[in-house]
Amino acid sequence: MRRAILAVLLLLTLTAFGEEPRPNPIDAYLDAYWERNRITPSPAASDHELLRRMTFDVLGRPPKPDEVRGFEKSKDREKKIDELLASDEAAEYFADTWMRTLLNYRFDETAPARMSFPAFRSYLKKVYADDVSYKGFVSQILAETGDYTKKPAVNWVLVTLDPKEPPYELASRATRIFLGRQMQCARCHDHPHEKISQVAVWGMTAFFSGAKAKSRTTFDGFSIKLLDEPAQKVKIPDTETSVEPRFLDGRKPSSLESPRRSFADFVVTSPQFPRAIVNRVWAHFMGRGFVEPLDRFTEMSQPTHPELLATLSDEFVRDGTSLRKLARTILRSRAYQLSSKTVPGAPQTAHACMALKPQDPIQLLNTLKWTLELDVFLKGFYETFIGNKALPESYRNEAVFGVYLQMYAAALLAPTGSAPEEQRYTGTVRLALKLMNSNDLQNLVKAEWGRLKEILAKSASPEDRLTEIFYTLLGRPPSSEERDRYLSYIEKKHEKNAAYEDIYWTLLNSTELAFNH
Amino acid sequence: MKCPQCSVSRRDFIKIAFGAGAFAFTPRLFLPRLSADEKPAKAKAVILLWMQGGPSQLDTFDPKPGAETGGPFKAIETRIEGATISEHLPRLAKLGDKISLVRTLNSRDPNHDTARYLLHTSYRVDSTVEHPHLGSLVAKELGVSDGGLPGCITVGSDSRVGSGYLTPDYAPLLIEKIDNPLEDLRLARGVNKFRLEDRESLLDKQNESFARDHQDARVEHQHEAYRRALSLIRSSHLKAFDISEENDETQKLYGSSPFGKACLMARRLVEEGVRLVEVTLADWDTHADNFNRSKALMGQLDAGMGGLIDDLSRRGSLKETLVVCMGEFGRTPRVNSNNGRDHFTRAFCAALAGGGIQGGLAVGRTNDLGTEVVERPVSVQDLFVTIYRQLGIDPSKQFTSQTGRPIRVVDGGEPVQELIS
Numbered sequence: 001m002r003r004a005i006l007a008v009l010l011l012l013t014l015t016a017f018g019e020e021p022r023p024n025p026i027d028a029y030l031d032a033y034w035e036r037n038r039i040t041p042s043p044a045a046s047d048h049e050l051l052r053r054m055t056f057d058v059l060g061r062p063p064k065p066d067e068v069r070g071f072e073k074s075k076d077r078e079k080k081i082d083e084l085l086a087s088d089e090a091a092e093y094f095a096d097t098w099m100r101t102l103l104n105y106r107f108d109e110t111a112p113a114r115m116s117f118p119a120f121r122s123y124l125k126k127v128y129a130d131d132v133s134y135k136g137f138v139s140q141i142l143a144e145t146g147d148y149t150k151k152p153a154v155n156w157v158l159v160t161l162d163p164k165e166p167p168y169e170l171a172s173r174a175t176r177i178f179l180g181r182q183m184q185c186a187r188c189h190d191h192p193h194e195k196i197s198q199v200a201v202w203g204m205t206a207f208f209s210g211a212k213a214k215s216r217t218t219f220d221g222f223s224i225k226l227l228d229e230p231a232q233k234v235k236i237p238d239t240e241t242s243v244e245p246r247f248l249d250g251r252k253p254s255s256l257e258s259p260r261r262s263f264a265d266f267v268v269t270s271p272q273f274p275r276a277i278v279n280r281v282w283a284h285f286m287g288r289g290f291v292e293p294l295d296r297f298t299e300m301s302q303p304t305h306p307e308l309l310a311t312l313s314d315e316f317v318r319d320g321t322s323l324r325k326l327a328r329t330i331l332r333s334r335a336y337q338l339s340s341k342t343v344p345g346a347p348q349t350a351h352a353c354m355a356l357k358p359q360d361p362i363q364l365l366n367t368l369k370w371t372l373e374l375d376v377f378l379k380g381f382y383e384t385f386i387g388n389k390a391l392p393e394s395y396r397n398e399a400v401f402g403v404y405l406q407m408y409a410a411a412l413l414a415p416t417g418s419a420p421e422e423q424r425y426t427g428t429v430r431l432a433l434k435l436m437n438s439n440d441l442q443n444l445v446k447a448e449w450g451r452l453k454e455i456l457a458k459s460a461s462p463e464d465r466l467t468e469i470f471y472t473l474l475g476r477p478p479s480s481e482e483r484d485r486y487l488s489y490i491e492k493k494h495e496k497n498a499a500y501e502d503i504y505w506t507l508l509n510s511t512e513l514a515f516n517h
Numbered sequence: 518m519k520c521p522q523c524s525v526s527r528r529d530f531i532k533i534a535f536g537a538g539a540f541a542f543t544p545r546l547f548l549p550r551l552s553a554d555e556k557p558a559k560a561k562a563v564i565l566l567w568m569q570g571g572p573s574q575l576d577t578f579d580p581k582p583g584a585e586t587g588g589p590f591k592a593i594e595t596r597i598e599g600a601t602i603s604e605h606l607p608r609l610a611k612l613g614d615k616i617s618l619v620r621t622l623n624s625r626d627p628n629h630d631t632a633r634y635l636l637h638t639s640y641r642v643d644s645t646v647e648h649p650h651l652g653s654l655v656a657k658e659l660g661v662s663d664g665g666l667p668g669c670i671t672v673g674s675d676s677r678v679g680s681g682y683l684t685p686d687y688a689p690l691l692i693e694k695i696d697n698p699l700e701d702l703r704l705a706r707g708v709n710k711f712r713l714e715d716r717e718s719l720l721d722k723q724n725e726s727f728a729r730d731h732q733d734a735r736v737e738h739q740h741e742a743y744r745r746a747l748s749l750i751r752s753s754h755l756k757a758f759d760i761s762e763e764n765d766e767t768q769k770l771y772g773s774s775p776f777g778k779a780c781l782m783a784r785r786l787v788e789e790g791v792r793l794v795e796v797t798l799a800d801w802d803t804h805a806d807n808f809n810r811s812k813a814l815m816g817q818l819d820a821g822m823g824g825l826i827d828d829l830s831r832r833g834s835l836k837e838t839l840v841v842c843m844g845e846f847g848r849t850p851r852v853n854s855n856n857g858r859d860h861f862t863r864a865f866c867a868a869l870a871g872g873g874i875q876g877g878l879a880v881g882r883t884n885d886l887g888t889e890v891v892e893r894p895v896s897v898q899d900l901f902v903t904i905y906r907q908l909g910i911d912p913s914k915q916f917t918s919q920t921g922r923p924i925r926v927v928d929g930g931e932p933v934q935e936l937i938s
Contacts, residue, residue, distance in 0.1 A: 442705035
C-alpha cells in the first residue's frame with residue numbers, strides 16, 4: 001500500500017515537470033553499476049570545467065571569457081545545455097564533423113571538382129538546424145538523386161563514386177559509418193570471424209551499380225546529376241562470379257528499380273543502425289565508445305555496457321532518431337558532468353571520471369583562431385586561395401579552404417593514413433614545434449597582437465591581466481598558487497610585456513589546453 | 518598476401534574456394550623462401566626520392582620509342598645491361614653501372630593518397646590499424662643516437678604516414694620548406710635561449726598539477742613531444758640542414774633546383790645519423806601536358822639523383838646508403854586528349870642504387886606497348902622485403918598493432934634476389 005502511494009506520488013512529481021517524465025537512463029544504469037563494482041566516481045566537475053567541456057563538445061571551440069562569467073553567475077546547467085544545442089555554431093560544428101567523417105578519407109585533389117563542397121556543407125548545417133531525424137538524414141545521403149546543388153545530399157555518393165572501379169568503396173564506407181561494421185576482410189575472402197561472406201560484400205556493392213554521375217555544361221554553368229538506375233550484376237575481382245544486389249544477411253531486395261533506395265531502407269531499419277550511431281555519439285561526448293574502434297561491431301564484439309547501449313538505442317528510436325535529443329540525454333547525465341580527475345583503480349571503461357579528449361582538428365583550429373586571432377592572420381592566405389585564378393573554379397570557395405585547413409591541423413595532430421575521423425592525438429613533435437617555436441605562430445603571441453593586446457589595453461593591474469589571460473586560454477581563473485607564481489614572475493621581469501607574452505605562451509602550450517577534459 | 522584484418526592468407530581462401538588449379542600462374546609464391554642470408558646486409562640508411570603524383574614509366578625508366586604508346590622522347594643507351602632510358606636522364610644513363618631498375622612493380626591502387634600509403638608502408642590503408650612509415654620502422658630497428666636528430670626526416674612534403682603502431686617518437690619529422698629548413702627549429706624571432714629557458718620552466722610548473730590529476734599515457738606523450746622538440750631546437754646537429762657549408766663544386770653537382778638542394782641536405786642528414794630521409798619531387802600527376810612537364814621534372818631528377826649517387830660514391834658511402842626512387846604508381850600507356858597520361862598501376866618503375874644493391878640491372882619486362890608485365894612481376898611487398906633485407910631488418914618480424922593484433926614488418930613478399938650483391 002505504501003509502495004503504491006509512493007509510486008503515485010512519484011508519477012505525479014514526474015508529470016508535474018511535464019515534458020520530461022523519464023529519468024535519465026544513463027544515471028540509472030551507471031549509479032547501479034558503480035555501486036555494484038564498489039567504485040566511487042570522481043566528484044562533479046566545476047562550473048568552469050563543465051562549461052569548457054560542453055563548449056568544446058557541442059560548438060567545437062573553447063568558451064569565451066564573457067560566456068564563462070555568465071555561467072559563473074547563472075550556474076544553470078540544463079539551460080546552458082539547451083542554449084548550446086540550439087545555437088548556430090552547433091550546426092557549424094556538426095557540419096564540419098560530418099564532413100570529416102564522410103569525406104576526408106577519400107579527399108584528394110580531384111574531390112572539389114566531383115562535388116559541391118559549399119552545397120554539401122550548407123546541407124549538413126540545415127540537417128542539424130532543422131533537427132532532421134538521423135534516419136531521414138542517412139536515407140537522403142544514401143538514396144537521394146538529382147542535381148548536386150539543388151539536392152545537395154547527393155554529394156557524398158558523388159565524391160565517393162569511382163567511375164573506374166566497382167562501387168565497393170561506397171558500400172564499404174556506408175556499412176562502416178552507418179552500421180559500425182567492417183567489410184574489408186570479406187572483400188577478398190569469406191570473413192573468418194564473422195558471418196560476412198565475400199558474396200555478401202559484393203552483393204552490397206551491387207546496390208550502387210546503378211549510381212551514375214552525369215555532368216554537363218549548361219549556359220548557366222556546370223552541373224552534375226546523380227542518378228539511381230536499375231542495378232546490374234557486379235563481378236567479384238579475380239573470379240568469374242558475378243553477384244546481384246543482396247543484403248548483408250543474404251536477403252534479396254523486393255525490387256531492383258531504385259537499388260540505392262532499397263539499400264538505404266535496409267540500413268536504416270537494421271537493428272544495428274541505432275546502436276552504431278549511439279556508440280559514435282557516446283564516444284564523442286564520453287571519450288570512449290561502448291565498442292572500440294567505432295566500426296568494430298561484430299557478432300562477437302563485447303560492448304563495455306551492453307545494457308546501457310541497448311537502453312540508449314531504444315530511447316533514440318522512440319525519440320524519432322533525433323541526434324539532438326540523444327546529445328541532450330548524455331550532456332545531462334551525471335557521468336558526463338563528472339570531473340576528469342583520475343579515479344585510482346577504476347578502469348577507463350567504468351566512466352567514473354570524464355575521459356581526457358584530445359582536441360580534434362576542428363577544435364584545434366578553432367582554439368588557434370580564438371586565442372591567436374588566426375582568422376585575421378589567415379585572411380591573406382585565404383584571399384590568395386579564393387582569388388587564385390590558376391585554381392579551378394570548384395576549389396575557390398570557403399568550404400574547400402576550410403577542409404584544407406582541417407587537413408593541415410589533422411596532420412599536426414597525428415600524421416596518419418588511417419580514417420581521419422578517428423585520428424587521435426599522439427603528441428607530435430611537429431605540433432609542439434609549431435605551437436612553441438614557429439615564427440608563424442610566435443608572431444601572434446605578442447603584446448601588440450590580437451587577444452593579448454586587448455587584454456593589456458583593458459586593465460593595468462597585473463592581477464586583472466593575469467586573470468583575463470587565464471579566462472581567455474583555459475576558461476577559468478588562476479588558482480591561488482598559479483596567481484602567486486605568475487604575479488611574482490611579472491614582478492621580477494624587467495620587460496613587463498615580455499612577461500605577459502611568456503605567460504600567454506605557457507598556457508597556449510600547456511597540457512591542459514591540449515585536451516578537452 | 519594476407520588479409521590485414523585477420524591474418525588469413527588470401528591465397529588460402531582462393532585455394533579453398535576455387536581450387537589451386539585456377540591460380541596456376543602463381544608458382545613463384547609457393548617456392549620456399551630462398552636463402553639470401555649468406556650475403557650480409559650492407560645498408561645503414563635510406564634516402565627515399567619520392568616522385569609524388571606518379572611518374573610516367575614510359576617517359577622515364579621504361580621507354581618504348583617508336584611504339585604508338587611511346588611518346589615523343591628518344592631512348593638512350595645506358596650502362597645497364599640491355600636497357601635504355603629516356604634521353605632526358607643523361608646523367609643517370611651514365612651512372613647505370615651503379616643503378617638498377619625494377620620495371621614491373623605493380624599494385625591495384627590508383628588513388629594518390631592510398632597508393633602513397635601503400636608505397637610508404639607496404640600495406641593497404643586499413644581503418645583498423647595504422648602502419649608506420651618505412652623510415653619510422655628503420656629508425657626503430659636500427660636505432661637512433663641519443664640526443665641526435667630524429668630517425669626519420671621528410672623534406673618538402675608531408676607523406677601523411679606517421680609512426681603507426683610504433684611510439685610517436687619515431688614519427689617522421691617534416692621539414693616543410695627546403696629553402697628554410699630550420700623554420701620551426703631555429704629560435705623564433707624575439708626569443709633567445711634564456712627566454713626559452715624561462716618559458717620552459719614556467720611550462721613545466723604549469724603542467725605539474727594537471728599531470729598529477731590525470732594519469733593518462735597521452736599526457737606523458739604530450740610532455741615527451743615537448744621535450745623532444747626542445748632538444749631539437751637546442752641540438753648541435755642542426756648544421757646538417759645547412760647546405761651552404763658545402764663547397765660550390767659539391768653544390769653544383771646536385772643542380773640548382775629545390776629538389777637537388779634537398780638531395781644534398783639528405784646526404785648531410787644521413788651522415789649525421791638519420792636513418793631515412795625522404796625527399797619529394799612533386800607534380801608528376803601529369804593528366805595534362807605530360808611530356809613538357811615530365812621533361813622539366815626529369816631535368817631536376819637527373820641532376821639531383823645523379824649528383825647524389827656521384828657524391829655518395831666519391832665519399833665512399835654509397836655502399837651503406839640505399840637510394841630508392843619511386844612514386845605511388847605509373848601512368849597509362851595511352852595518351853589522353855589533353856596530351857596527358859592517367860593513373861596506371863599494372864606496371865611502374867623504381868630505381869635503386871647503393872646499400873649493397875647490385876647495379877647495372879633491369880629487373881622485369883613489360884610488353885612492347887608497356888600495357889602488361891610479361892616477365893618477372895615485382896610486388897610492392899617484394900620491393901619492401903628487399904629494402905628491409907638490405908638494412909638487416911627481418912621483414913617477418915612481428916609487432917603488435919594498437920588494437921593488439923600481431924602484424925609483420927611486411928606481409929608476404931620475397932626478396933628480389935637479382936638485386937642483392
